[in-house]
Amino acid sequence: MNKLFPGIWKKDEKIITQNLVPGDKTYTKNIFNFRGREYREWNPFKSKACAAIACGLREFPLKSGLKVLYLGISFGQTATFFSDIIGKDGIIYGVELSERCLTDLNSVAEKRGNIVPILGDARKPDEYGWIEPVDLIYEDVASDDQAEIMIRNSSHFLKPGGFAMIAIKARSIDVVKEPRIVFKEQLEILKKHFEVVETRDIEKFEKDHLFVVLKRKT
Numbered sequence: 282m283n284k285l286f287p288g289i290w291k292k293d294e295k296i297i298t299q300n301l302v303p304g305d306k307t308y309t310k311n312i313f314n315f316r317g318r319e320y321r322e323w324n325p326f327k328s329k330a331c332a333a334i335a336c337g338l339r340e341f342p343l344k345s346g347l348k349v350l351y352l353g354i355s356f357g358q359t360a361t362f363f364s365d366i367i368g369k370d371g372i373i374y375g376v377e378l379s380e381r382c383l384t385d386l387n388s389v390a391e392k393r394g395n396i397v398p399i400l401g402d403a404r405k406p407d408e409y410g411w412i413e414p415v416d417l418i419y420e421d422v423a424s425d426d427q428a429e430i431m432i433r434n435s436s437h438f439l440k441p442g443g444f445a446m447i448a449i450k451a452r453s454i455d456v457v458k459e460p461r462i463v464f465k466e467q468l469e470i471l472k473k474h475f476e477v478v479e480t481r482d483i484e485k486f487e488k489d490h491l492f493v494v495l496k497r498k499t
């Protein structure tokens with residue numbers, strides 16, 4: 282078993298996390314035991330963060346105990362793996378626009394204990410202005426104003442020097458423009474507020490997507 286990042290390992294070509302809720306198989310095909318601990322397989326075809334890791338990402342700034350704001354948490358698929366990584370001392374505030382997703386997310390959150398589902402619009406951070414400052418923001422919202430959403434939320438909630446990760450979907454921003462050009466333009470917008478730590482093309486798993494790791498300028 283090879284350690285990739287804190288709380289993330291590779292075993293037999295599979296990316297795995299330690300299951301925070303032993304016995305629970307939600308959003309994983311496989312759970313298995315190794316030296317008395319239970320692990321879950323993380324599928325890169327179902328999670329852009331996992332896809333970025335599978336594509337060789339070098340910096341993944343999520344670790345035990347962190348406070349996270351997750352924009353576009355959906356049914357909580359990727360969030361369950363983040364929940365494994367941050368453990369019981371961390372917390373994920375998960376914002377989602379769709380009520381339908383929230384219903385499923387609520388039962389996931391109840392089991393895990395470190396996810397707080399929030400029905401809200403990521404474009405309007407005042408709707409959840411009560412949350413505490415966070416160490417990391419993760420955004421996976423397919424819209425044409427993805428970069429602005431990240432900037433707005435980071436100015437409200439991200440601690441100085443905190444990290445952000447965003448999966449940029451070129452076709453949501455411009456359906457006709459070459460994705461490479463769209464990525465370049467989005468990075469220029471983000472660079473005014475963040476240092477770009479790393480970019481990773483995740484085309485192999487998600488068409489026309491770029492995964493970006495950012496650090497807030499202090």
Ligand SMILES: C[S@@+](CC[C@H](N)C(=O)[O-])C[C@H]1O[C@@H](n2cnc3c(N)ncnc32)[C@H](O)[C@@H]1O
Pocket residue numbers: 327328329352353354355356357358359360376377378379382401402403404421422423424
């Ligand atoms: C690609 S899915 C997210 C998948 C999820 N991140 C995962 O990996 O498990 C995008 C989600 O963003 C939500 N969304 C879109 N616009 C939003 C907004 N303005 N505020 C909050 N959520 C939004 C959608 O309802 C959808 O559930």
